[in-house]
Amino acid sequence: MATLSRPVADAPPMPSNRRNLLQRIWDAKFVYLILVPTFVLLVIFAYYPFVNALYRSLYDWNGVNVSNYVGMENFATLLSLKFATVDPKTDEVTGEPLRDEAGNLVYEDIRRVMRNNEEEFEDFKAYTSIQIGDRQYHLVAKDPVFIRSMGNMLVFVVADVAKAILIPILLAVMLYHLWSHRWRYIFRIMLILPAVVPGVVYILLWRDFFKMPSGNQQAGLVNQLLGLIDPNLMHTWLGDVNTVIPALIFTGFPWVNGANTLILLAGLLSIPGELYDAVRMDGAGAWTTFRRLELPMLRGPIRLVLVFALIGAVQGYTGILIMTNGGPANASMVPGLWLYQNAFQFNRYGYASAIGVILFIILITFTVASQRMLRSEVEYEG
Amino acid sequence: MRHQRGALRAEVMRYIVLLAFLGGMFYPILFMLLTTGKTNAELSINFFGFPRDIQISNLTRAWDAVVPYILNSVLVSGVAVAGVLALAVLGAYAFARFSFPGKNMLFYGVVALMMIPGILTFVPQFLIARDLGLLNTRLALILPYIAGGQVGAIFMLRIFFAGLPQELLEAARVDGANEIVILFRLVVPLSIPMIMVIAVQNILGTWNDYIWPLVTIGMNESIRTVPIGLAFLPTEYAQIPYGAIMAGYTISAIPLAILFVFTMRYFVEGLSSGALKL
Structure with a gap:
């Protein structure tokens, strides 16, 4: 980025120690004045929303009156993902697998499995499942x-x-x-x-x-x-x-x-x-x-x-x-x-902000990585 | 001789490929234009073909519905692009020509915003527009469009201004011209190509914006812009001939078609030289 700034033609002749900072700011007052509208708009519609999005992602917030600090809970909910396996039901006495009229194995419903095991699966909901052999593998999430x-x-x-x-x-x-x-x-x-x-x-x-x-x-x-x-x-x-x-x-x-x-x-x-x-x-x-x-x-x-x-x-x-x-x-x-x-x-404005933060992290990671790639390539070619 | 025949065959193939893809690209537009001339009854028996009895009434009917949206969009995009250019020309000139305390910090403060994706600031922006009482007014569109549009514009114009021949500006200064005169008599005229590219990019961006107007002014039918106006046109065949809907879509293309005719070069350049904005 340093290449963007260039020697300026009408720069003050050597900012000597005697000319203090305040003096230089005063001299440039019209330049600051020109930049005021730009930065007023940026504060309202860019800087403040940016900070607010990060800050509000930590809240349970309805955008009006309900506003509770919840720490990382929004992120925990969004990113929660667990495996659960369900085996076929067996006869309690013989230990033989139970079968329905059509001869298929019988499984407990995943929702009931989670309800029965509330400590581990509180607030989790079924997302998707596959069956390998006789066993069902379920993916469950708080926000499927x-x-x-x-x-x-x-x-x-x-x-x-x-x-x-x-x-x-x-x-x-x-x-x-x-x-x-x-x-x-x-x-x-x-x-x-x-x-x-x-x-x-x-x-x-x-x-x-x-x-x-x-x-x-x-x-x-x-x-x-x-x-x-x-x-x-x-x-x-x-x-x-x-x-x-x-x-x-x-x-x-x-x-x-x-x-x-x-x-x-x-x-x-x-x-x-x-x-x-x-x-x-x-x-x-x-x-x-x-x-x-x-x-x-x-x-x-x-x-x-x-x-x-x-x-x-x-x-x-x-x-x-x-x-x-x-x-x-x-x-x-x-x-x-x-x-x-x-x-x-x-x-759910706080929750929505948390989704925005996750997408921001994905995008910024990708952008930085792609610029690294670009830069290393330029150095290599140069 | 044989080689030449092979080369000719390759050339013919290129035209076939290009025309096939362009045909596919233009087909939705062609379908829209053809259907504009049809009644529902004709559409049911002649879906693909040319209309046998062109329905001008579809156009007149759609005209009354769509023209207010067009005027709203022209107003919003016009004011926004004027604001972007005014602030960006002044801001970029300040950053390019003057030296002042905090200059680099302020400049990085602007360009760093290009790394912040719209999806992150979308919700807080809406809430601040609400808290400022801007919802359902045109300012809810214009002010954020200027705020966002000036960022890339300042970045691009600062580079462009810095690349102008400095001797020319120096000569003007020696002749006693002040900075305002130098900016508007010399720098701006020399930068017209860049300014036009930025203008076209901004007009296209605001003209096509859908979600922001939907949430901020969607409720106020009298100031709806073209995209949300079109999306809310009734689509039930029972109420309105499908051809009239298509006529509405067709009419909505007129303003940018006019702009395209007059600024073709900048249009092409603006679309094919995007400044990177998250």
């Missing part, structure tokens, strides 16, 4: 919705990062190698053109695309197309816990990201021509050129695009809020939306 939202977030992070990079790289390479620079320019403009339509319109359109026919309402585009193949393929994609996540990932197909394509294209355009000549001299084909030259040279822009996509995927939830509101049955919940619902539907 948050745990699910974190799992969904991971899925969306991977999907969004892939979408942000793969198709844009393909298109950028195609554009770069176009013979006609005029057409390259036209394509560049066309890639940006969809940005004139408000982003929310695409979300609303895609929500309609997944609709099933009902009453006098038409099936949406996706189901119309599937219906042409086989009416049985039509489905309530956003209303089924098993299809809602794939449907949300599919949204926006074919995932053309104009801005990212142009960022990557700019990276390709900055590759020195001699490098291309050298590769061509070796008789490399398009694929080899891509792997040996273009992909390595695009590392910087790719990382930039990746960081943007990741930040967006960790904290964004506008699309999910509009398309499913986290449903059905919280199947498409993400942490940002869970924060939103805790604050604005349940009035």
